Amino acid sequence: MGIFRKKSPLPETPDSHLTFFTASSANNFRTITREVFAEMGLEVVMHPGHAVDDSEREFGLWNVAAACHDQPPYAWRGAIREHLQRVLTSFDAPDPFDSLTPTDVPRQTFARLYEEASMPGIDGYPHREFAPGIVEMLALDLPDTVTVFSHNNANKFGGFEALRTRGMANLRRLEVEQLETLPMQGGGSFTALLGDSVYTASRALLLPGLASELSGKRVREEFGWLMSVPNRHQVVWHIIEDATVVGAVNGMARFAAMGYSDSLTPLSPHVFWWDGTSYEQLTQVSDDGGLAIRVSPAFQAVLESITADR
Structure with a gap:
């Protein structure tokens, strides 16, 4: 698996909080x-x-x-x-939640992903970790903007779990804007869902069901899948089936790094693997600013299992 030692250079080493700046x-x-x-x-x-x-x-x-x-x-x-x-x-403006009814709010609520570093005072808002560095929050969709639910507003309109259920349902109703399959040299491919919606990347919350629905492929739970959300307009995945995962993870690492650094609405430059219970980060920024792929013992076991199946 020597391919995993290659590094994809990032355009610049970003600031730790305002990541589109050095x-x-x-x-x-x-x-x-x-x-x-x-x-x-x-x-x-x-x-x-x-x-x-x-x-x-x-x-x-x-x-x-x-x-x-x-x-x-x-x-x-x-x-x-x-x-x-x-x-x-x-x-000094009125709180938008004060002008909405209990019927209006669920219709306008979406589960949405945010880069954790971009959310100051995050403890004041209901949230959960989706993947390392990425949090899931509740967003109220308004005609001209999007606002995030505070704890008080979430409790006022039914609580986090009930609102999240509606937010996920609203995500599922969104149209598929642009779906692309990107082949990798030497075999393998990954899928990118692209769109203008501010909720496109948040559809990563619908994996693996969304991937199976759009591709017709069954997810093998013992292998899992790869996922990245470079910015709010992109979500990328690869359902692990065979050794083509090697080309997919390298291609996704380059795609995610570019999509993250080139966007004004970045989420994460990393590639993640679903290990059966949560997302494990496979990529990391090395000391020289390159993007390295880190093979954990659990992911190594998947690679060995795939090789044994051949």
Whole structure:
């Protein structure tokens, strides 16, 4: 299995929290953001992924950093100021949950995946780990935006589990936008579901049923499947059947790294394997910035079993 020792270089080593920036660019962004806060009369304590003012209000940095990502640094100050003005205005806006009925909310609720590092103050919201670095939360779909359920709002409208059941059902009703099978050199392939919906990647929550439904393939529980969600518009999988998994995992690693680094809405650059009870991370960023594939004893046992079946 020497192929697993190959590395796919990432375009750049990302900042640990604002992952579409390098560490130096992210620090520059944080410095400018703090200065803009001060210009607006707010003293804040800067954290890697958010800022906190004297009133204990948290300001997430992810969205404004994403907006600045494709702009030259000289334009960041204006973009940050405009964003913060909108956020401050929204603090005084009515809570959208107050204008909805118990009938409206379930129809507009979706289970949705988020990169854990992009969610400051995550303990204030009901969530569960989906895969390492990725969390599942409850999202309320509104005409112009999406808002996340707090614990209070989730309890008000039936609780996390009941809302999640409706959120999963709403995911299942979404149309399949673009489905592609990507063959790998030397054999093997993986499947990519792509779309403009903000919930496309969240359909990873429907695996393996979604994969079986779209491909007609039965999942062998003793082997599991591979999954990646590079950004919110992509979910990728491979049902493990034979030794072509070797080409699939390498191809998916490259696809995920590119889809993650090139997106303003990244989720994870990694490939995961369902081990029967949870997702195990197969890829990791090495010291030189490359993406290495890590074969755990459990995954190695699957590879050996596949080889023995041949």
